[in-house]
Amino acid sequence: MPNNNIKEKIQADLQQAKETGQLRTDRIREIVKSAVSQVGSEFKQGSSELRSLVRDAVSAVIENFQEKGSELKDEVTASIEGALEGINTQRHESIAKTQTDIKRLQAQLDGEEEQLQQEVDVILAEIEETGKEKPASTKTAIDSAVNAIKDSEEVGLLKKRYAQLQAQLAIVRANMAARYGGRSMEVQDYLDEAKHWYDKARPQAESVAIQVEQKRSQLEDKLGEAGTSLARKERQIKQTLRELLLTAADLFKEKEPANKERETIHK
Incomplete structure (x- = not known):
C-alpha cells in the first residue's frame, strides 16, 4: 500500500466498520494499526517517512469523525495508539528476543550466586568445626564471628x-x-x-x-x-x-x- 493511499485505506475500513455496526474505539485502533504496520515495515525506524505515516493515519481518523467536535478524544486516542502499535511491531519483536536473553543470563547469574553461597557455607562450617577443638572462650568467639557473617x-x-x-x-x-x-x-x-x-x-x-x-x-x-x-x-x-x-x-x-x-x- 503506497504511503499516500493510507488515508484512503483507513477511511474505507472505517466506513465499512460503520456500516456493519462495529465502529468502536478498539476497532479504530486495529484498523489504524493494521494499515500503519503494512506500510511502516518499508521504512526505517525513526525516519521522517514513518512519522509522516503516523500523522496521515491519525489525520484520516480525525477527518472521518470531525463532526463530533470536542467529543473526538476517544477516537483520536485510539488512532494514536493504533499507529504507535503499528510502527513498533518489529521493535517489540526485538525487545522480546532481548528480554529472553536477559532471562537466560539472569538464570545463569542466579545459579552462579547460589553456587558461591554454597561454597561460603561449606567454608564457614569447616571454620566452626575447627573451633570445637579450641578453648571455650575461643570457640565462642569463632561461633559469634561465623554467625555474624551468616546473618x-x-x-x-x-x-x-x-x-x-x-x-x-x-x-x-x-x-x-x-x-x-x-x-x-x-x-x-x-x-x-x-x-x-x-x-x-x-x-x-x-x-x-x-x-x-x-x-x-x-x-x-x-x-x-x-x-x-x-x-x-x-x-x-x-x-x-x-x-x-x-x-x-x-x-x-x-x-x-x-x-x-x-x-x-x-x-
Missing part, C-alpha cells in the same frame, strides 16, 4: 532492595509494553517476572506490621488482576497496570519494622 543484615537488605527494584522495573516494562503496542504474551512475561522478584523481596518473618502487610496483600491482588485483565479490553489492561505500578511504588518505599526500631533506638 549479615546488610547482605539481606541489599538482596531485598535489589529484588524490590527488579519487581518495580518489571512492572514498569509491563506498562510500557501495554502502552506502546506490546503483545499480551510480552506483558504477561513482565508480570510473571515482577511476581518472581516480589516473592524474593518478601520478608521471611511472619511479624510484619499490619499496614505493610495490607499493602503487600494489595500488590498481590493487583498482580493477579493484571494477569487476568489481559483477556479484557485494552483500556482496562492499561488502567490496571497503572494501578499496579502505583501500588508497588507505595509498598516498596516502606521500611521494615526492624529498621524503624533501630532508628528509634539510635535516637
